Amino acid sequence: MLKLRKRCGSIFKICFTRRGFRYKVAIFIVGIVIVFYLLIIILNVIESNLDEDMNSFSIIFQGVPKDENVPVLIWWTPFTGDSGSYKQCGRNICFFTDQRKYMTDPRTRAFLFYGSDFKPTDLPLPRLLSHDWALFHEESPKNNFLFSMEKVMKLFNHTATFRRESDLPLTFQYLDNLESLTSKKYFVPTSDKNKNGKTLAPLAYLHSDCNTPSQRDSYVEELAKYIPVDSYGKCLQNKELPPHLSDPMTNMISPEIFHLLAQYKFNIAFENAACQDYITEKLWRPLTIGSVPIYFGSPKVEDWLPNPLSAILVKNFENPKKLAEYLLSLQADDNAYEKHLEHKIQDKISNQKLIDAMKRREWGVNNDPTKKNFIDCFECLVCKRVTENFKRGLKHASPLKFQATIDHYGCPKPVSNFTMKDDNQNWWPELYDKAIYEATAMERLMQKGTNYTATDFYQEVINLLENNAVR
Numbered sequence: 001m002l003k004l005r006k007r008c009g010s011i012f013k014i015c016f017t018r019r020g021f022r023y024k025v026a027i028f029i030v031g032i033v034i035v036f037y038l039l040i041i042i043l044n045v046i047e048s049n050l051d052e053d054m055n056s057f058s059i060i061f062q063g064v065p066k067d068e069n070v071p072v073l074i075w076w077t078p079f080t081g082d083s084g085s086y087k088q089c090g091r092n093i094c095f096f097t098d099q100r101k102y103m104t105d106p107r108t109r110a111f112l113f114y115g116s117d118f119k120p121t122d123l124p125l126p127r128l129l130s131h132d133w134a135l136f137h138e139e140s141p142k143n144n145f146l147f148s149m150e151k152v153m154k155l156f157n158h159t160a161t162f163r164r165e166s167d168l169p170l171t172f173q174y175l176d177n178l179e180s181l182t183s184k185k186y187f188v189p190t191s192d193k194n195k196n197g198k199t200l201a202p203l204a205y206l207h208s209d210c211n212t213p214s215q216r217d218s219y220v221e222e223l224a225k226y227i228p229v230d231s232y233g234k235c236l237q238n239k240e241l242p243p244h245l246s247d248p249m250t251n252m253i254s255p256e257i258f259h260l261l262a263q264y265k266f267n268i269a270f271e272n273a274a275c276q277d278y279i280t281e282k283l284w285r286p287l288t289i290g291s292v293p294i295y296f297g298s299p300k301v302e303d304w305l306p307n308p309l310s311a312i313l314v315k316n317f318e319n320p321k322k323l324a325e326y327l328l329s330l331q332a333d334d335n336a337y338e339k340h341l342e343h344k345i346q347d348k349i350s351n352q353k354l355i356d357a358m359k360r361r362e363w364g365v366n367n368d369p370t371k372k373n374f375i376d377c378f379e380c381l382v383c384k385r386v387t388e389n390f391k392r393g394l395k396h397a398s399p400l401k402f403q404a405t406i407d408h409y410g411c412p413k414p415v416s417n418f419t420m421k422d423d424n425q426n427w428w429p430e431l432y433d434k435a436i437y438e439a440t441a442m443e444r445l446m447q448k449g450t451n452y453t454a455t456d457f458y459q460e461v462i463n464l465l466e467n468n469a470v471r
């Protein structure tokens with residue numbers, strides 16, 4: 001090559017002038033190959049960028065779906081208030097609608113349900129093989145015990161729930177970010193808390209939902225016999241909030257309330273139900289403001305605490321009296337108390353699992369403008385999976401399998417660990433038992449492969465009850 005170039009000045013000149021046609025063809029082929037490879041590289045880069053850029057979730061246009069090859073996804077329980085729009089998610093495009101008339105459209109590939117509105121008497125039946133079901137439910141079973149049943153969870157292909165095992169885990173739906181855990185914005189140093197102790201109790205309680213599956217008030221009542229509790233919410237109230245803060249919706253997010261609660265050494269943080277990974281602002285709020293949470297709820301909450309001692313767990317104490325004794329011992333020992341506040345005092349988060357999970361979280365909370373919200377992420381996940389199978393269908397390839405299990409929700413029967421006295425108001429275990437019958441009736445009717453009426457459904461439930469066919 002070098003030799004040739006010396007003689008003629010340029011490779012092309014050689015080709016075109018001296019050796020004629022054969023060289024032209026050779027160079028042409030080499031050129032094509034190079035261009036081809038470059039194209040492949042460029043396409044790959046674009047494709048992988050699109051894959052990574054799941055943040056690019058956008059509405060392309062609203063209206064009716066005209067495209068033959070775009071899957072239609074129906075919110076069976078209207079949730080987003082969107083009657084119909086194409087949305088682009090990475091390189092996938094889906095048509096989302098809450099119009100049930102699309103149920104029989106051959107492009108319909110998925111039905112999306114919001115858990116609290118899911119009713120066994122109102123389902124998109126008969127269900128075709130190509131009909132995926134997707135469940136979005138960030139709430140505890142308080143609203144609906146059906147998802148505690150394996151028979152019901154098995155119906156879904158895609159899930160977003162609080163459980164870590166879910167396809168889109170919402171476990172940290174109430175945690176703004178990791179920085180809020182170490183931030184001193186609301187933090188009150190121990191010496192100041194000690195001074196407050198002259199006018200305030202050591203513990204604050206601010207709950208307004210007083211009859212819950214976890215029966216938390218019974219425990220607090222007992223605890224308060226041994227250590228003073230200031231209760232501001234509707235439950236066991238003994239202290240008033242300023243009137244402009246007394247609305248439970250405001251007081252969940254008001255900085256004024258945060259400052260008030262931050263004065264306390266401890267905040268009672270009891271979830272309304274004990275489900276794995278069902279963790280709410282009850283826990284994150286005291287962690288954020290720098291008061292130690294006294295926690296009851298998710299049995300595996302340790303997995304997500306910033307440091308091992310960041311919360312005091314009710315389950316580690318035999319009874320309320322023992323817990324009160326421990327808290328009183330901390331009242332008298334600032335060093336021991338501050339071991340529970342390493343995230344604030346030492347700016348420390350030692351839980352790598354929590355750090356990693358928050359890094360993985362694609363969505364933001366509190367209208368974070370830099371991130372999508374979790375509903376967009378859920379729609380995106382379903383769109384992506386459904387599109388994949390839609391394309392495979394066009395190529396007559398067998399679909400990828402997507403199947404939820406009981407572990408995507410599955411809360412246990414609410415045993416009332418907290419009830420210190422006979423409590424015949426506790427209907428929660430009964431609601432759970434009712435759901436067992438409903439789930440079985442639903443399964444049986446669906447196995448027939450046809451639709452059914454509400455009357456059919458309740459008749460089936462009654463049959464099961466009469467024959468005692470379920471336990």
Ligand SMILES: *[C@@H]1O[C@H](CO)[C@@H](O)[C@H](O)[C@H]1NC(C)=O
Pocket residue numbers: 131132133154155156157389399400401402403
């Ligand atoms: C979706 O779930 C249903 C019910 O379990 C199942 O029959 C179907 O095969 C699943 N679809 C996919 C694509 O895995």
Ligand SMILES: *[C@@H]1O[C@H](CO)[C@@H](O)[C@H](O)[C@H]1NC(C)=O
Pocket residue numbers: 274297299315415417
């Ligand atoms: C409730 O008590 C039972 C029996 O002591 C125990 O096995 C269970 O883990 C407790 N539940 C919670 C959520 O602490």
Ligand SMILES: *[C@@H]1O[C@H](CO)[C@@H](O)[C@H](O)[C@H]1NC(C)=O
Pocket residue numbers: 451452453
């Ligand atoms: C069942 O579906 C058929 C059409 O597929 C419809 O005519 C009928 O009204 C439906 N029945 C119920 C109970 O929804």
